[in-house]
Amino acid sequence: MKLILLDRDGVINQDSPDYIKSPEEWTPLPGSLEAIARLTRAGWQVVVVTNQSGLARGLFDAATLEAIHQRMTQAVESVGGRLRGIYHCPHGPDNGCDCRKPLPGLFHQVARDLDVDLTGVPAVGDSPRDIEAATTAGCRPLLVRTGNGARALAEGRIPQGIPAYEDLAEVVQALLGQCPSSKGGPSKRSQ
Known part of the structure; x- marks a missing residue:
C-alpha cells in the first residue's frame, strides 16, 4: 500500500493562530487539493493526522470539527481526490495524552487501523512537532x-x-518522480 500521512492546518489548509473554528474558516492552500487528487490517481492512500486542541480549549465542539472535516473531504473529492481517514487529537497540551503530536500516538493508531508498518512512510508537516x-x-x-x-x-x-x-504540491511532484527532488531531497528552489 502506498500511504502518506498529512498534517492538516498549514499543509492542506491555511493555518490560523486563532484556530480554525468553523467550516467557513477552513480555506485550502493553493494547489493542496489538486496535490491530494494527484496522489489518489496514482494509487496512494492519503490519511490526515492532526492536533485539534481547540476542542479541549472549548473553541468548538466535536460536531463543528466533524463539519470542518466534511467540508475538507468534499473539497478534496470535488477535484477527484480521496481521504482514507482523518485522525485527530482532541486534547490540550497539558492533558497528558499520547496522541498529541509531538508524541506518535495518532501515527500508531493509523498503523493499527490500516494494519501497516509505518517505516519510511512519508509524513508531511509544517512544524517541529509534526517532524x-x-x-x-x-x-x-x-x-x-x-x-x-x-x-x-x-x-x-x-x-x-x-x-x-x-x-504540498511540490512534495507530491517529488513523490511521483516529476521534479528534481524525486531522489528524496528538496528541489533547488526550496533549499
Whole structure:
C-alpha cells in the first residue's frame, strides 16, 4: 500500500493562530487539493493526522470539527481526490495524552487501523512537532514551508537533513518522480 500521512492546518489548509473554528474558516492552500487528487490517481492512500486542541480549549465542539472535516473531504473529492481517514487529537497540551503530536500516538493508531508498518512512510508537516512525531513513529518526515514551516526552518527548529518543500504540491511532484527532488531531497528552489 502506498500511504502518506498529512498534517492538516498549514499543509492542506491555511493555518490560523486563532484556530480554525468553523467550516467557513477552513480555506485550502493553493494547489493542496489538486496535490491530494494527484496522489489518489496514482494509487496512494492519503490519511490526515492532526492536533485539534481547540476542542479541549472549548473553541468548538466535536460536531463543528466533524463539519470542518466534511467540508475538507468534499473539497478534496470535488477535484477527484480521496481521504482514507482523518485522525485527530482532541486534547490540550497539558492533558497528558499520547496522541498529541509531538508524541506518535495518532501515527500508531493509523498503523493499527490500516494494519501497516509505518517505516519510511512519508509524513508531511509544517512544524517541529509534526517532524518529531513522524520521526518517532518511523515515518519519513517531510517539511512544507507553508503554515509554520518557513518560520520553523528559519529559526533552526527543524533537524538537519529533513527535506523542505515549498508546499504540498511540490512534495507530491517529488513523490511521483516529476521534479528534481524525486531522489528524496528538496528541489533547488526550496533549499
